[in-house]
Amino acid sequence: MSKIDHYLHAGTRDNTRVAYQSAVRHYEIEWGGFLPATTENIAQYLVDHAEKLAINTLRQRLAALAQWHVDQGFPDPTKSPLVKKVLRGIQREHPAQEKQAKPFQLDQLGIVDRWLHNAIATANASGDRAGELRHTRNRALLLLGFWRGFRGDELTRLQVEYIEIIPGQGMSFFLPHTKGDRQNKGVTFKAPALKQFCPVAAYTAWKELAALESGPVFRSVNRWGQVGDQGLHMDSLIPLLRTIFKDAGVAGSDEYSAHSLRRGFANWATGNGWDLKTLMEYVGWKSVQSAMRYVDAADPFAQHRIESSLSGPDQSSVSITHQDI
Template identity: 65%
Template sequence: MPAIDRYLEAATRENTRRSYQSAIRHFEIDWGGFLPASADAIARYLADHAESLSVNTLRSRLAALAQWHQTQGFPDPTKTPHVRKVLKGIAALHPASEKRAKPLQLAQLERLTAWLDEQIADAMAMGNARTHITHVRNKALVLLGFWRGFRSDELSRLRIEHITIEPGRGMTLFLPRTKGDRAQLGTTFRAPALSRLCPVAAYEAWIAASGLTEGPVFRSIDRWGHISDEVLRAGSFVPLLRALFRTAGVPAPDSYSSHSLRRGFANWANSNQWDLKMLMEYVGWKDVRSAMRYIDAADPFAQHRIESALTAAPTPVSQQLAVAAPAKPSP
């Protein structure tokens, strides 16, 4: 690959690149469109998929098409008033509530970790190397993902040489690229050493069991227990987590995704009186709106607040009448 192409490829996150490539294939191959496209063709593409794709998905497809036209030096048809108006009409006629991953509660994390510990102990006793090393990895992945509020793509990009352990205190993790790092300066995260459910101890156990000294932290493991040189892809995290939740007996396992770890931590921190500024700094959110999307209200139906008011001692009727009665004019 020529040097300039390598640098151009590095300028776009891998997940974004794959998403854009998929969108272009859908437009050209599945729908039969031609590139470069006209504004009318883009509008027809949106209209044809208005009922089958969400508005957010259509916006993502438009972003991919816009990027293709811009990089190829063609006028961007997605920015025309005609296309924008069609998208606005689709949003009006096909409203849909945003789907969010179910947050993993601390009690469920404890249940899952206890189950993993049992599997690890049983595998050691039976000499089952594959099951042992797989669940040691899974425990590190779940605990680090929860306590650091990492996305699946962040977990997949962790590298051993960018992680430092400070015994008794915690670990420092450096990611050269993160979603909010527009300047490409890299981001440093810290995870604490805990008395239980410890992400640092789980990570150290995985490194010791795997014998890894450099490269990706989380990798795939084949049926014979061989650890791959390749990273565990971000797209593998959702089926992996759901399979773990299902086997461990966590209710409704298919309602969880990799974002469940991030949302679970955010809700745990919020319920334990972390202020929003502290939470944003810890997780790495730059925008308040992004942070609030991950936090559920402690009393979403306002039931507790209203019931508290209803059960308060009512004002005596005589006092209510006295307040309501008009004052008599002085003689």
């Protein structure tokens, strides 16, 4: 690979590259489409998958095909009026409500943290090195994920050498690449030291127990208590979290995802007086629209607002006389 190819490769996030490769493969191999494609090819591809794929998936497929044509020096057929009109028609005929991650609440965090704390102590007392390592890692992952509001891919990409701890105050993390960092300047996040559910203490305990000096923070642990060299894969995060929640006795553990920690923190923060600007700065959201997708209204059905505005006698107890008719 030449240096030009190397930097071209580095210019696209790994997750995006994998998703785009999969989309192009689906179009060309599974559907049997030809590349370069015509406008009519793309429109027919959308029509054939209108009832099978979500609208956001179709948009991702279009983005991948558009990028392929641009990279190969061909005109982009996905931007034609025909394709745009077909996509609008699919969205109108097959509307779909966006599914949100279930927020992980603070009381649930307390339940899981206590369970992990006890599991660590039990594993230590019985000489179960592998169990002690896993539970200590999971506790650090859980508390960092919640209090920092990290995305799943950000959690799995944390590096030991980019983390600095200030005793008694908190810790800072440098991430060279994040989803919202379009200029690739890197972003520094901070997390506080807390009196309970402390992410700093949990991370320090994991780092010391696993003897981590550099490289990925969160890694696999085998049955013999050996810590892997590679970071946890993003795809393993949801099953791992669900297993932790289930073992700790959290109801509906299969309803949670990696975004549940991020959404749970956002709801906790707004419920405790954080204004939207402060929350956006802390979590790293660049737009109000992005932030609002994670924040639930305090009174989602407007029940309390409506009832508090009602005045006068209870309407159900007012009698109707002959004169009223």
